[in-house]
Amino acid sequence: MSEEFDETFQRSRLRSLLDHFSVLKDPREAPEVRYPLREVLFLVVAATIADCEDYDEIALWGRNHLEFLRRFSEFHFGTPCADWLRVVMNRIGPDLFQACFTDWALALRPDAPKLIAIDGKTSRRSHDRAAGRKALHLVSAWATTERLVLAQEAVDEKENECAVIPEILERLDLNGAVVTIDAIACNPAIATAITERKGDYLLAVKANQPTLFAEIGRYFDDPEARIAEHTAVDKGHGRIESRRYAVSQEVDWLSGDRRYPDEPRFPHLKTIALVESVVEKAGSVSTMRRLFLSSAALTSHRLEQAVRGHWGIENCLHWVLDVTFREDQSRLRKGHGARNMAVVRHFAINAVRVGKGKHSIKSTRKLAGWDPNVLANLLTPSSH
Numbered sequence: 001m002s003e004e005f006d007e008t009f010q011r012s013r014l015r016s017l018l019d020h021f022s023v024l025k026d027p028r029e030a031p032e033v034r035y036p037l038r039e040v041l042f043l044v045v046a047a048t049i050a051d052c053e054d055y056d057e058i059a060l061w062g063r064n065h066l067e068f069l070r071r072f073s074e075f076h077f078g079t080p081c082a083d084w085l086r087v088v089m090n091r092i093g094p095d096l097f098q099a100c101f102t103d104w105a106l107a108l109r110p111d112a113p114k115l116i117a118i119d120g121k122t123s124r125r126s127h128d129r130a131a132g133r134k135a136l137h138l139v140s141a142w143a144t145t146e147r148l149v150l151a152q153e154a155v156d157e158k159e160n161e162c163a164v165i166p167e168i169l170e171r172l173d174l175n176g177a178v179v180t181i182d183a184i185a186c187n188p189a190i191a192t193a194i195t196e197r198k199g200d201y202l203l204a205v206k207a208n209q210p211t212l213f214a215e216i217g218r219y220f221d222d223p224e225a226r227i228a229e230h231t232a233v234d235k236g237h238g239r240i241e242s243r244r245y246a247v248s249q250e251v252d253w254l255s256g257d258r259r260y261p262d263e264p265r266f267p268h269l270k271t272i273a274l275v276e277s278v279v280e281k282a283g284s285v286s287t288m289r290r291l292f293l294s295s296a297a298l299t300s301h302r303l304e305q306a307v308r309g310h311w312g313i314e315n316c317l318h319w320v321l322d323v324t325f326r327e328d329q330s331r332l333r334k335g336h337g338a339r340n341m342a343v344v345r346h347f348a349i350n351a352v353r354v355g356k357g358k359h360s361i362k363s364t365r366k367l368a369g370w371d372p373n374v375l376a377n378l379l380t381p382s383s384h
Helices: 003-008 017-021 037-049 055-064 082-091 094-108 158-170 188-195 210-221 300-323 337-355 361-370 372-378
Strands: 115-123 136-143 148-155 178-181 200-205 228-236 239-248 271-281 284-294
Touching (some): 037 372, 055 082, 082 337, 094 148, 115 158, 136 337, 148 158, 210 271, 228 300, 337 361, 361 372
Parallel strands (some): 178 200
Antiparallel strands (some): 136 148, 200 284, 228 239, 239 271
């Protein structure tokens, strides 16, 4: 991010959504601009919150809600057509748009979140075979307690998630937070990036690191091991699931000299952990083990909170994007459109979560489409 862009973003953490969009550079020639970029983006986000799913619906919604939009800005020439929206969204620089989103998202919750989950999701129909372009894969940082998206970065495929995670971490205030990431990022470099920003990591260890996975597993099988643990039981839908959460601060044996080539050294390692799930359903029993490393001195209850929070990114973000916002059905493939509209959906989901009250996300979007006052409240989070 440029110094000029960064200085502009320091003005006020509670600016309106329109003011956040004002710092973005318009890719069009000034004489050709009838619809200012900040108004275009405001229209797209507002219409997406109000249950619109594509450019045709957004353009139609804009024409029929011009009076509402003029409560926030001039919209001197009205609103653009669908084709014009498509062209502009394809041309906006996605990096600055994502940075704009991050600044706005952090302003919604200026206090540093205590649990941050980082995970990736693929928009399955965003591929373009004719152009040789793979489906968009977006890595997101998720405040698990507040249920807000904090930042995101695009990669060309899941295997490249590790390359962008440090960039996401640099945008966030990690002081005092526990960052949870799946096994694909269980490496000392990611752990160091987190601890250097005064955060703590909780990294999953899986079979892609067979020696480390096996050794930690054997430790928890040892009856002499010093372990603190508790068990939680869930019942429902014809199944009983018991989850054993176990932690140990005996980690010196993992922190010494390398005992084999390329043995990982994790900075400030304080805890190894086990989550063992036993599921009984229809007379059958299945068992699954998950192992973790952490720089925080976790209790078994804090481990449960962090792990369940990370699993929540699937239900509270990915599932909502797929089912409520129908992200997997989106066929946007040209230019930067798919990437920018993925960010728009994150704008929308954050705005709805902050202001939805007792209603579901789906119902709140319907209400926003029906009642301009509901939508106005969602678009002005500083009033909450």
